[in-house]
Amino acid sequence: MTIIHQNFFFIFMGFNSMLLQVIVLRNLLSVFSGNELDIGITLSFWLFYVGLGSMAGKYIKIKNAFAISFIVIGIISFPTIIGIRTLRSFLGLSPGEIIPLSSIFSLTALILLPLCFSTGIQFPLAVSGFQKQNTAGKIYGLEAIGAFMSGSAFTFIIAGNFSSIYTILILSLISILAGAYISGKKLNLLFLGFPLIYYLFVLYFFPLNINLPGFNLIKSIESKYGEIQVIQRNDQKSLFVSGQLQFSYPDFQTEELNAHLAMTMHKSPFRILLIGGSPGILRELIKYPVMKIDYIEIDPEIVKISKELIKENDKSILKDFRISFKTEDGRYFIKNNVSGTYDLIMLNIPPPSTAGLNRFYTQEFFLEVKKVLKYDGLLMLSLPVSFGYMSKSVQTLNGTIYKTLDSVFNHVEVTSQEYGKIFASDSLINTAPSLLSERFLKHNLQTGYFHSGIFDDAFEEFDIKYVKERISRINNINKDTRPLAYFYNLMLWDEIQGTEIFLFIQKLTKWHLIVFITTIFILSLLF
Secondary structure (H helix, E strand, C coil), rough: CCCCHHHHHHHHHHHHHHHHHHHHHHHHHHCCCCCCHHHHHHHHHHHHHHHHHHHHHCCCCCHHHHHHHHHEEEEEEEEHHHHHHHHHHCCCCCCCCCCHHHHHHHHHHHHHHHHHHHHHHHHHHHHCCCCCCCHHHHHHHHHHHHHHHHHHHHHHHHHCCCHHHHHHHHHHHHHHHHHHHHHHCCHHHHHHHHHHHHHHHHHHHHHCCCCCCCCCEEEEEEECEEEEEEEEEEEEEEEECEEEEEEECHHHHHHHHHHHHHHHHHHCCCCCEEEECCCHHHHHCCCCCEEEEEEECCCCCHHHHHHCCHHHHHHHHHCCCCCEEEEECCCHHCCCCCCEEEEEECCCCCCCCCCHHHHHHHHHHHHHHHHHEEEEEEEECCCCCCCCCCHHHHHHHHHHHHHHCCCCCCCEECCCCCCCCCECCCCCCCCCCHHHHHHHHHCCCCCCCCCCHHHHHHHHHHHHHHHHHHHHCCCCCCCCCCCCHHHHHHHHHHHHHHHCCCHHHHCHHHHHHHHHHHHHHHHHHHH
């Protein structure tokens, strides 16, 4: 084999390993409804197993070991992805159901072991097998070039255009071809049948949407921003992005509640900005004499799917000249908009469960929102709800968001905790149920769920006093550089699971961290 051919396979080694890592990571995020914590867990196990593989690779002396490693990776890559994508079905989990952190650790450790160990073996095998013509530094450099090419290819070509299944199938076939070429044995080409059989088996006998209890997966695509799934139950369809529920449609109760609470809290909202949320909210908003509604969603695929989901009796949404669909990051849009543009901004996104979502709950973002609101403009967003007793985790998370809003706006008001809404403005916010009911009734709107009596329940004096008394005790401010709401949301997630890992982490001091890091450093020097 010539030097040029050797260099090609060293580059492909890096290309293959990096692309496998990215695809596995994206799929695990989707399964675990993940955030950056899941990324950290996945990368930790990935690096640990690759390290073990590298150590083991030094002791492998069999003939054509480097070639065999390509064949092994080609054979096990496809089952690894299929195993990840069918994990929820295998465990009998419903869409959006939280997987305990302990299970995430154990499942990630189990799934990644074969693939990561095999990729870790490759580098020492390449060095020992071709050391006469190449140095370890040269092979490492070529592998790094392959990894860079892989990241670029995924970002600019693969993401949003090719699914994980097809990409892994092609990678598996190329890996086996590479192994057969390096070994010089045509018989090894028979291993090409393995990924093809896997693919056909999945395609025809084991579809990825089976065994979702009571649910039917009707659409699944992979955009640049993550995997989008549309899951149907009865007559309702729910849209998930990377495992997180974005909205359900139709969901008349939620759609009407969000729209009419917001519209009646402002005396005369004419220009509205809607960031995320169900298209059903638009149905309710256009019942009012509004002038302009800007609907912002960063992913064009979500906008496209949302339009496809709209039922026949809601098709007027697509034809209404007052509605403008914009595919842009909501925060970027607000930051670059004209001051004093909107009467009402509605934030219809999930809680700050990721660093990306936390950007919409920070002091810096609220200052940007304040700039584009008119003086009497209003911001509405949702908080995690609780019923009866407000737990410490809910109190801390909601209190942090409340305090952050209070540091920017002159007035902040909340609903009772069962409704989970919070409003902010520089002008006085009147929450008198009689006034809100009057504003709602004067439009003579036809609604299926929402009625004027809801104002008495949502703004019941004793409940509001209780909520404010609890959350006003929290004095934390959520910032871009200090994402406390993100951390407290993880604590809430941890509390729901009953693991209390983050409660333990919260009690750690900087000295605990110094001792831990020092211990790891010393152990790394010894071993």
